[in-house]
Amino acid sequence: MTSAPLLSxxxxxxxxxxxxxxxxxxxxxxxxxxxxxxxxxxxPDAKAPGAVSIILWGPPxxxxxxxxxxxxxxxxxxxxxxxxxxxxxxxxxxxxxEAITQRDLYGQTTILFLDEIHRFTKxxxxxxxxxxxxxxxxxxxxxxxxxxxxxxxxxLSRSLLLTLQPLTDDDIGVLVDRAITDARGLSGAVTVAxxxxxxxxxxxxxxxxxxxxxxxxxxxxxxSRGGEAEITADDVAQAVDRALLRYDRQGxxxxxxxSAFIKSIRGSDPDAAVHYLARMIEAGEDPRFIARRLVIxxxxxxxxxxxxxxxxxxxxxxxxxxxxxxEGRIPLAEATIYLATTAKSNxxxxxxxxxxxxxxxxxxxxxxxxxxxxxxxxxKRLGHGKGYRxxxxxxxxxxxxxxxxxxxxxxxxxxxxxxxxxxDVSARLERIRRILGDR
Numbered sequence: 114m115t116s117a118p119l120l121s122x123x124x125x126x127x128x129x130x131x132x133x134x135x136x137x138x139x140x141x142x143x144x145x146x147x148x149x150x151x152x153x154x155x156x157p158d159a160k161a162p163g164a165v166s167i168i169l170w171g172p173p174x175x176x177x178x179x180x181x182x183x184x185x186x187x188x189x190x191x192x193x194x195x196x197x198x199x200x201x202x203x204x205x206x207x208x209x210x211e212a213i214t215q216r217d218l219y220g221q222t223t224i225l226f227l228d229e230i231h232r233f234t235k236x237x238x239x240x241x242x243x244x245x246x247x248x249x250x251x252x253x254x255x256x257x258x259x260x261x262x263x264x265x266x267x268x269l270s271r272s273l274l275l276t277l278q279p280l281t282d283d284d285i286g287v288l289v290d291r292a293i294t295d296a297r298g299l300s301g302a303v304t305v306a307x308x309x310x311x312x313x314x315x316x317x318x319x320x321x322x323x324x325x326x327x328x329x330x331x332x333x334x335x336x337s338r339g340g341e342a343e344i345t346a347d348d349v350a351q352a353v354d355r356a357l358l359r360y361d362r363q364g365x366x367x368x369x370x371x372s373a374f375i376k377s378i379r380g381s382d383p384d385a386a387v388h389y390l391a392r393m394i395e396a397g398e399d400p401r402f403i404a405r406r407l408v409i410x411x412x413x414x415x416x417x418x419x420x421x422x423x424x425x426x427x428x429x430x431x432x433x434x435x436x437x438x439x440e441g442r443i444p445l446a447e448a449t450i451y452l453a454t455t456a457k458s459n460x461x462x463x464x465x466x467x468x469x470x471x472x473x474x475x476x477x478x479x480x481x482x483x484x485x486x487x488x489x490x491x492x493k494r495l496g497h498g499k500g501y502r503x504x505x506x507x508x509x510x511x512x513x514x515x516x517x518x519x520x521x522x523x524x525x526x527x528x529x530x531x532x533x534x535x536x537d538v539s540a541r542l543e544r545i546r547r548i549l550g551d552r
Contacts, residue, residue, distance in 0.1 A: 126329040127322045129297045130288070132183050139321065140284040141176055144275055151180060151275070154224075154251065155187035166245045166252035168230070168260050168269070171277025172437055174320030177255035180277075181226040184253065191215055191223045193250075197232035202240045209244040216249065223250045230254040231263035238265045245271050259435055279319030279399075286314055288321050289328055303332045305344040312349045318397030318438075327353050370396075374449075375406060379414045383453035390442075390449050400441050404430035407448050418458035418533035425451050456533025464527040471521070478518030511548045 123129075132138050135145055135155050144151050150165055169177040185192030193208050212223035230238070244250045245268065252272065256263055260274055280288075289310060292298035305313075309331065317324035328344075330352035335342040370389050377385035393403055404426075411426035429448035433441035471477070483500035502512045517524060529539040 127325040140280040155184040157189045166272040169255045174322040175277040181253045194226045197229045205240045212249045225250040227254045231256045231258040303342040308346040309344045378453045383450045386453045413462045416458045416461040418456035418535045458530045467526045478520040
């Protein structure tokens with residue numbers, strides 16, 4: 114076996130292993146079905162050029178550049194690649210002019226791949242419009258940010274938005290195994306232990322580039338020992354300079370850590386809560402899953418003791434969806450600390466569960482007559498909705514009348530606690546219930 118593929122100065126493994134056709138693409142099966150726009154665009158025998166421009170939106174390492182290059186290689190069309198980090202309006206116009214020339218002289222269609230389109234200003238994106246609208250180029254634009262906010266509306270309306278999903282662990286495993294044996298990759302120079310392979314997959318967190326970069330670094334560590342080179346879990350840890358967490362996203366550790374996270378918030382320990390948050394982030398847990406648990410915690414464990422908690426948790430979830438990771442760790446941490454340190458009450462949670470239990474147990478009756486719909490009173494439904502007293506007619510905004518069905522009069526579901534904002538709610542509710550004659 115040879116270590117030649119690992120010689121310094123070579124093209125990175127992640128670049129060498131880019132698929133040369135759509136058949137080699139791992140994941141994104143929802144975009145690669147027969148007849149899909151991407152498949153049609155990559156078909157060199159297609160009668161129509163499939164000249165619909167595409168915006169690829171997805172997290173880093175999910176294959177946006179890979180798909181664009183695979184389309185170009187498979188279709189045989191002219192391929193031009195620009196990065197919004199370094200390109201400007203002048204570069205775009207030059208590509209458009211050359212595309213027109215190639216079309217008119219040689220009948221050749223140009224695919225323009227623009228990476229990180231969200232970095233283009235509005236004026237720069239405007240420069241793309243003539244070429245897209247007139248079919249001078251087929252634009253394939255890639256972005257990690259929500260195109261609704263980062264791409265101008267005229268360009269969005271002239272393009273097809275395709276959303277890429279994070280690669281699954283199985284997808285990453287296929288890529289790792291292929292890179293070890295493929296002549297473009299490590300060409301069999303190393304083998305990989307099962308626990309090391311699992312660690313590479315876990316650390317990748319759905320990012321193919323991260324997986325292959327980690328594999329290349331770990332292979333270099335293994336080969337430095339000489340002899341038969343097997344990548345071990347220690348090699349992976351040394352290569353990525355990170356302790357390997359025991360964490361299976363489908364196993365016990367997943368449930369244990371999220372349980373400890375929620376219980377630490379409920380127990381008002383921000384340090385423990387942030388610790389478990391960090392463990393989940395480092396292990397590659399889906400940040401949307403963490404955000405959903407924060408929203409549930411805000412409603413269940415904090416409730417009306419601090420009504421702002423739910424807004425903060427929801428804002429954190431929106432922020433994670435908007436900016437992605439790794440920056441998403443910051444709003445997640447902010448929400449976690451806020452929820453852990455604020456007042457707690459599960460009174461709303463207990464109230465709805467108690468009410469549901471009564472309803473399921475048959476504890477309900479007719480709606481009191483004065484609360485029923487009064488739109489037809491005096492017509493076909495005489496007496497329906499009769500006798501309702503309008504609370505705004507009183508100075509206090511509350512009038513004594515019955516709201517619960519007869520069978521449930523006197524039943525209290527919501528019992529606020531003497532904590533946080535619910536302390537004020539408790540005092541106000543006591544006064545309300547006295548006016549209603551419920552005390």
